[in-house]
Each structure stands twice: as C-alpha cells, then as structure tokens.
Amino acid sequence: MSDELLSYSHRHYGMDHERYEWSMLQDRAPVAWPEDKPLALWINIAVQHFPLSGEKPEVAPPGALTMPYPDLRHYTLRDYGNRVGIYRLLKVMAECEAQPSLAISGALAQRYPKLLERLARTPYEWLGHGWNMLAMHAGKVDLEVESNWISQTRAALEGFTDQTLAGWLSPGRIQTENTPELLVSNGFTYQSDWVNDELPYAFKTRAGNMTCLPSCLELDDVFVLTQNLHSEDSFVQQVVDAADFLIKEGGEHGGRLLSLNFHPWLVGQPHRIRTVREILDALLVERAGAIWHAPPSHIIAAAAVQ
Amino acid sequence: MTSATQHAELALYDYNPYEHRPKIEWPNGARLAFWLAPNIEFYELNPPVNPYRKPWPQPYPAIPGYSIRDYGNRVGHQRQMAVLDKYGVRGSISLSAALCEHHPEIIALCAERDWEFFSHGIYNTRYTYGLTEQQEREMIEDAMATIERAVGLRPAGYLAPALSHSNHTIDLFAEAGGLYTCDLFHDDQPTWVKTRSGKPFVSIPYSLELNDTIAYVVQKMEPRRYGEIIRRAFDQLYAEGAESGTVMCIPTHNYQVSCPHRLRAFEEALEYITGHSDVWVTTGREIAEYTLTYLEDQVGADGAVAG
Numbered sequence: 001m002s003d004e005l006l007s008y009s010h011r012h013y014g015m016d017h018e019r020y021e022w023s024m025l026q027d028r029a030p031v032a033w034p035e036d037k038p039l040a041l042w043i044n045i046a047v048q049h050f051p052l053s054g055e056k057p058e059v060a061p062p063g064a065l066t067m068p069y070p071d072l073r074h075y076t077l078r079d080y081g082n083r084v085g086i087y088r089l090l091k092v093m094a095e096c097e098a099q100p101s102l103a104i105s106g107a108l109a110q111r112y113p114k115l116l117e118r119l120a121r122t123p124y125e126w127l128g129h130g131w132n133m134l135a136m137h138a139g140k141v142d143l144e145v146e147s148n149w150i151s152q153t154r155a156a157l158e159g160f161t162d163q164t165l166a167g168w169l170s171p172g173r174i175q176t177e178n179t180p181e182l183l184v185s186n187g188f189t190y191q192s193d194w195v196n197d198e199l200p201y202a203f204k205t206r207a208g209n210m211t212c213l214p215s216c217l218e219l220d221d222v223f224v225l226t227q228n229l230h231s232e233d234s235f236v237q238q239v240v241d242a243a244d245f246l247i248k249e250g251g252e253h254g255g256r257l258l259s260l261n262f263h264p265w266l267v268g269q270p271h272r273i274r275t276v277r278e279i280l281d282a283l284l285v286e287r288a289g290a291i292w293h294a295p296p297s298h299i300i301a302a303a304a305v306q
Numbered sequence: 307m308t309s310a311t312q313h314a315e316l317a318l319y320d321y322n323p324y325e326h327r328p329k330i331e332w333p334n335g336a337r338l339a340f341w342l343a344p345n346i347e348f349y350e351l352n353p354p355v356n357p358y359r360k361p362w363p364q365p366y367p368a369i370p371g372y373s374i375r376d377y378g379n380r381v382g383h384q385r386q387m388a389v390l391d392k393y394g395v396r397g398s399i400s401l402s403a404a405l406c407e408h409h410p411e412i413i414a415l416c417a418e419r420d421w422e423f424f425s426h427g428i429y430n431t432r433y434t435y436g437l438t439e440q441q442e443r444e445m446i447e448d449a450m451a452t453i454e455r456a457v458g459l460r461p462a463g464y465l466a467p468a469l470s471h472s473n474h475t476i477d478l479f480a481e482a483g484g485l486y487t488c489d490l491f492h493d494d495q496p497t498w499v500k501t502r503s504g505k506p507f508v509s510i511p512y513s514l515e516l517n518d519t520i521a522y523v524v525q526k527m528e529p530r531r532y533g534e535i536i537r538r539a540f541d542q543l544y545a546e547g548a549e550s551g552t553v554m555c556i557p558t559h560n561y562q563v564s565c566p567h568r569l570r571a572f573e574e575a576l577e578y579i580t581g582h583s584d585v586w587v588t589t590g591r592e593i594a595e596y597t598l599t600y601l602e603d604q605v606g607a608d609g610a611v612a613g
Contacts, residue, residue, distance in 0.1 A: 004354040005432065006441055006448075011404050015376075017351050017367075024411060026384040059364050139365030174369050193369055196376035217374065218565050228526040238529060242567035249385075249566075258566075 019180070019194075020203050020212070030254020031199060031303050037292040038250025039243065040299050041283060042259040043098055044192075044215065045089055046169070047119070049105040050078040050133045059138035061172030062222045063265065078133075078265045082108065082115055085268015090122065092273060096280035100262075101296050103129035103169040106153030109160060116160040125295040127167035128153045128188065138174045146176060150186045166190060166297055173217060180205040190300055198246075198257050200303045211300050213259075220261040225272070232275040240282050247290045257299065258283075258291075318476060318490065319497045319509070320606050328604045330495060330551035332596070336586035337547030338540075339593050340579055343488070343512060343557045344386055345400040345465075346416075347430040348408055349375045358435035359470065374561045379405075382564030383412055389573050391419070393580045398422040398590040400465045400488070400557070403449035404429050406456035413456050422589040423457050424488070425449045425479075427467025434470040443478050450482055462591040463488055465512065480507040486594035488512035494543060494552050496597040498607040506598050508605060510590050511553040515539070518562040518572075533571030540579050547584075550604075553593060554579075 010016035033040050054069030063078060065071040093100050102124050109116050119126070130137065131149040154165050168183050168191045175193050183191055184207040191203070192215040203212040217223055219242060224235045243258055250256035260279070267276050283291055294302070332339050351372050353361050362368030390397055399416055401423050406413050416423070427434075428449050434442055446464070454460045464479045465488040476487055480501040487499060490509040497509040514520050516539055521527045527535070536556060543552040556575075558564075563572045580587060597605055 003441075005356060005437065006445060007354070008404065008428065010350065011407055011428075013407060013410070016348075016408070022409065023380065024384060025381045027411070172370075174364060175367065177367055194373040195370070196373040196380055198377075198381050214373075214377075217370070219567060228522075228528075230526075230528050234528040234530070238567035241529065241570045242565070245566040245569050 018204060020201060023201070025198060026253060028199070028254075033255040033292040033302055034294075035292060037290055038255060039247045039291050040255060040257045040302070041291050041293040042213070042215075042257065042296050042299055043093075043100040043293070044127070044169070044259070044261045044296070045086070045093075045100045045102050046129060046261055046263050047082065047086060047102055047104040047108065047115075048078065048129065048133050048171070048263065048265070049082070049107045049111060050075060051107070053134060055134055057134055057136045057138070059136050059172060059174055061133050061136065062227065063263065064133065081263060081265025081268055082112055085264030085266075086115065088268045088273045089262060089264050089276065090118075092277050092280065096277065096284055098280055098284060099124065099293060099295055101125040101127055101167070103127040103167075104157055105129050105132045105171075106149075106156040107132040109156035113160070116157070120160045125167070125297055126157055126161055126163055126165055127169050127192075127296070128157060128165050129169050130171040133171050136172060136174065137170045137176050137179045138172070139176065141176050143178055143182075146178060147182050147186070150182050150188075154186060154188075167192065167213070169193065169215065173215070180210065181207040184208050184210050190296070192296075199255075200300045211304075213296055213300055214257075215261055216259045219259075221267050222263055225266060232272060235275055236278045236282065239279050243283055243287060243291070247287065250290075255303075316473065318499050319492070320608070322497070322606050324494075327495070327550060329549070330601055330604050332551040332586045334586070335584060337551060337584045338544050339551060339553045339586045339588055341398050341553070341555050341588055341590050341593060342390065342395050343400050343465075343555055343590065344397045345426060345557060345559045346379070346383065346402065346405055346412060347375065347400075347426065347559070348379075348402040348405045350429050350431040353429065353431040356433050356436055359433050359468075361431040378559060378561030378564065379409055379412060382560030384415070385564040385569060386558060386560055387415060387419070389569065389576060392573075393576045395576065395580065395587055396421050396589055398424060398463070400424060400426040401453060401461075402426055402429050402467070403452040406452055410456070417457050422463075422591045423453050423459070423461055424463030424465065424590060425453060425461040425484075426465045428452075430468050433468055434466055434472050434475060437472065439472070439474050439478070442472055442474060443482070446478050446482050450484075462486060462594055463510070465489060476507075477502045480505045485598060486510045486590060488590065494546075494554075495550070496553065496593065496601065496605045498602065498605045506602075506607070508594055508597050510593050510597070511555055512557055513555045514557075516555070517557040518568075519559050522562050522568070529568040529571040532568070533575045536575035537578050540575075540582075544582060544585070555590075
C-alpha cells in the first residue's frame with residue numbers, strides 16, 4: 001500500500017484547512033446579548049421547492065424524492081408544505097409573536113409568486129436557500145453553474161422583498177469547495193451550513209471574510225422526526241432540555257445560541273403543528289425572561305459588537 | 307494480504323463460560339469497576355483515499371460530518387469535562403494522537419485532571435485496512451510516541467482507529483508495549499489475550515452497546531432512553547458484581563453526548579452510577595494494571611502464546 005496513507009501534510013497546530021481559526025467556545029470572551037439574557041434564539045423556516053424530476057443528485061438533501069419518475073407521493077407531500085403547511089406555521093408564529101427567518105428556494109419566485117408575496121408581507125428576515133432542492137452545492141459542480149444558482153436566487157427573491165439578502169443556507173447544509181467564495185462575491189455576508197459551533201464566528205474565503213452563523217442540525221425537525229424517528233413529545237423535550245442547559249451555561253459563561261429549523265412540509269402537518277406551538281410556548285412564554293429571540297442578522301450584529 | 311489470512315480465525319482468547327468463573331475481587335471490595343472513555347478524535351477534511359473504506363459519505367468537502375465532529379472539539383469537550391468533574395470521574399481518553407498537535411489545549415485540560423490517554427491511532431480518518439504489517443507497526447508506534455511526547459506517559463491501551471483492524475493489530479500493539487485492548491466486545495469481565503509475543507496482555511470491556519454514537523446514530527435513541535439503558539446496564543452488572551466483579555464502560559463522543567439536548571440524560575445516568583457504594587470509579591489503565599497484577603488466574607492466563 002502506498003506511503004501516502006501514512007503521510008500527514010496538515011498535521012500541525014489548529015485546523016487542517018484554512019476556513020477558520022481553531023478556538024474553543026468556552027475560552028472566548030463572553031458574549032452579552034441585549035437585556036443581559038443568557039440565551040439567544042434563532043428560529044428558521046425552510047421554504048423549499050423539490051422539483052418533480054427523475055434526476056438523482058450525487059448528494060440528496062433530507063426530504064429528497066426517492067421513487068422512480070414521477071415520484072408523485074414525495075413531490076406532492078413536499079408541495080403540501082408550500083400550499084398548506086407554511087400557512088399553519090405563519091399563523092402559529094404570529095400568534096406566538098415569534099420572529100422566524102425564512103430560508104427560501106429561489107425557484108419559488110417563479111413557481112408560486114403568491115406565496116412569495118405573502119411571505120414579503122411578514123416582517124421576517126429572508127435567507128437564500130439555493131435555487132431548488134436539486135441544485136445541490138456538493139462535489140464537482142461547474143463553477144459558473146453554481147455561481148448562477150446563487151445569483152439567480154438572490155435576484156428572484158429580491159424581486160419580491162425590499163430586503164437585501166445577507167444570509168444563505170445551502171440545501172442539505174453542504175457546500176462545494178467554491179461555495180463560500182461564490183457567496184461572498186454574490187454579496188452574502190453570512191452562511192449557516194457549518195454546524196461546528198454555537199456562536200457566530202469569522203469564516204475566511206479567498207473573496208473576503210464572511211460570518212458563519214451555525215445552525216443546529218441535531219435539533220432540526222427533519223433530523224429529529226424523520227431521520228431519528230423520535231416522537232413529537234420527545235422533540236419538545238429535547239428542545240426544552242437544550243434550552244435549559246444553555247440558559248444555565250449562558251448565565252455562568254456568557255451568551256449562548258439556540259437555533260431551530262422547521263420545515264412546513266413536515267411540522268405543517270395537522271398532527272405535528274401542535275408540536276411547534278408547544279416549543280414556542282416553552283421558549284417564548286415559559287422562558288421569556290431568559291431568552292432573547294431575534295432575527296439572525298441581529299444576533300450576528302450583537303455578537304460582533306463585543 | 308493473502309486470502310488465507312483473510313479467512314483465518316483468530317485465537318485471541320480461550321472460551322470461558324460466564325457461569326462458575328473464579329471470583330474477581332476489585333479494590334476495597336467494589337462490585338463493579340466503572341470507567342468512562344471519551345473519544346477525542348480528529349477527522350480530516352481531505353484525507354488520502356483508502357481503497358477499503360471511504361472517510362465520508364459525501365464528496366469533498368463533506369461539511370456535514372466534518373463540522374459536527376469539529377463541534378465536539380470546539381464546543382462539546384469542555385461540557386462533557388464539566389459533567390465528569392462534577393461526579394468525580396476521570397476520563398480515559400480514546401485519543402486521535404494528531405489531536406496533540408492540532409488541539410493541545412484539550413490535552414492540557416485533560417492532563418490537569420489526571421485523565422488517562424490511550425491510543426486511538428493518528429486520525430479517525432486513517433484506517434488500518436490495507437497497511438502492510440510494517441506500516442501498521444509504524445502507525446502504532448507513531449501514535450504511541452506522539453502521545454508520550456505530549457503527556458509524558460506511554461499509552462497502555464488501544465482502540466484501533468475507527469475500529470479498523472488487521473490480523474496483526476493486537477500482536478503489534480502488545481509488542482509496542484501496550485497492556486490492554488478495547489477492540490474486543492466478547493465479555494463483561496477482563497480477559498487474558500494471547501499474542502504471538504506472549505507478553506501479558508488483557509482485554510478490558512469497552513462497550514459498543516452503551517457507546518453514544520451507536521445509541522444515537524445507529525439505534526437513533528431518544529436522549530432520555532439512552533440515559534435509561536445506561537442505568538439498566540448498571541443495575542444488572544452491579545447485581546452480578548456481588549458474585550464476581552464486573553466492568554462497565556461508557557464510551558462517549560463530544561459531538562454526541564455533549565449536545566445541549568443530550569447532556570441532562572447523560573448527567574442523570576452518571577449521578578445514578580456514582581451515587582452507589584461499592585463502585586470503583588477508575589480508568590482503563592488502572593483496571594488493566596490491577597488485572598495483570600492480581601487476577602491472572604481469574605481472567606484465563608495460561609501462559610500460552612497465540613499459535
């Protein structure tokens with residue numbers, strides 16, 4: 001066997017790549033959130049378009065179509081999210097006075113303009129979420145193709161909102177080796193694909209720095225409910241256990257961040273929407289004194305001040 | 307590697323039924339030796355390709371798997387350490403040796419606490435598969451020497467990187483001066499292991515069943531249920547330990563058990579275990595050294611060299 005298996009070109013202090021500096025959360029200067037609350041809460045809703053296609057990308061995102069063309073069962077289940085589930089979620093969010101961000105597939109601007117017009121009437125921050133759930137930023141994607149996915153997504157979404165998009169969440173939280181540079185050159189200032197931290201941190205690209213605001217995969221509804229097959233009640237309990245742990249740690253060591261990601265096609269189902277309300281009540285009502293709930297760009301700004 | 311060696315049955319230990327064994331007595335009359343093994347690992351983003359096993363399910367850069375493991379080192383490590391401190395448990399670290407170079411801050415925190423460091427290879431993205439015997443010997447020695455340079459003590463134990471083995475792995479580790487292996491899952495008590503050099507060498511029960519990654523990723527357990535199975539395992543081994551001493555190990559990973567939604571269940575399990583009398587809360591090395599010093603007859607030493 002070749003000696004390459006025993007050669008170690010990056011075996012040195014710090015990371016084995018150039019994207020960010022090595023640093024332990026607990027060793028950093030404490031972050032103070034507004035009102036000295038120990039925990040910041042970021043809630044995101046992923047508004048996704050899964051095209052009806054026989055194409056099977058090398059890396060499939062959670063929720064991808066799986067059956068031979070035409071996979072009507074999964075296609076329509078995902079479409080349910082954009083017709084029904086999102087409206088249930090918007091109602092619950094409004095009733096609980098939540099401020100979720102919306103990560104949106106760019107293709108929905110062409111496909112469902114009425115949905116985008118409705119989303120534009122909310123006060124919620126928008127993030128680019130890729131062109132659609134087949135446009136996977138993974139492996140060897142042609143540079144120009146990938147750049148177009150990003151620029152088209154910005155242009156399509158900004159056709160409906162007055163916001164200038166700052167944030168990006170890739171489908172499946174994966175990137176190519178070029179994605180960070182392409183995001184910066186297309187004007188994005190933060191991305192949330194790397195789940196390696198619990199506070200925003202500086203992320204280096206050859207096109208300039210950006211921020212990584214880590215999203216939590218482990219408490220993502222799809223991960224808990226459809227990949228781990230945990231019950232809805234366990235999902236609530238896990239979020240509450242996480243919040244209580246982070247509130248305590250945040251009180252002792254400086255501000256912490258809890259991030260949640262909801263999918264309208266999953267928790268927008270009638271038997272699951274109650275779960276969202278239970279989570280929001282547990283966080284925004286029962287723990288209101290300890291939680292600063294804010295849009296992602298406000299969280300980044302508050303962390304960066306210090 | 308010939309087809310003959312790929313099919314050979316290993317003769318690492320004698321068959322020894324669990325009933326009617328000679329009694330094992332732990333120090334101070336303890337019924338159960340309890341140890342906790344945090345795996346502190348470094349996974350490379352872009353390792354050389356080993357033809358026998360892919361490091362990541364996605365093409366480079368495989369951000370999902372890489373970034374959650376990095377989370378373990380950046381965020382999770384100090385959380386698990388705080389829980390272990392609270393319950394007076396010293397970790398026995400299954401250590402990717404290169405982490406001594408990448409993240410010496412973590413090594414220092416563990417060394418301050420007199421934790422044990424045992425070898426888990428160089429990186430968890432470098433497998434034993436496909437290495438010649440000489441290459442594997444070099445890899446094992448490199449890991450031993452790297453850890454010894456960092457902490458001043460040569461490791462006593464080995465868990466092969468990513469649980470990747472050859473037919474020589476245990477022989478080579480014994481010849482490099484090791485005392486115990488964590489790679490065998492055949493028993494709840496220490497076992498004498500026969501190696502070609504005949505050096506005194508034992509298997510100390512580690513556990514895949516209580517390993518947090520197996521529980522959370524393979525069995526997809528809810529966090530509270532993981533806490534429950536730990537308590538059930540303890541109750542059984544503690545009861546049996548009244549007859550003859552048993553060993554219980556919880557192997558952990560900072561990217562699993564240290565997530566905020568899982569720490570409470572883990573802490574409750576540790577509180578339960580350490581709340582019992584007659585539990586020897588110890589390390590892998592201490593169990594191995596005690597076994598080799600006092601328990602040769604009880605664990606099946608017959609002086610035989612593997613043949």
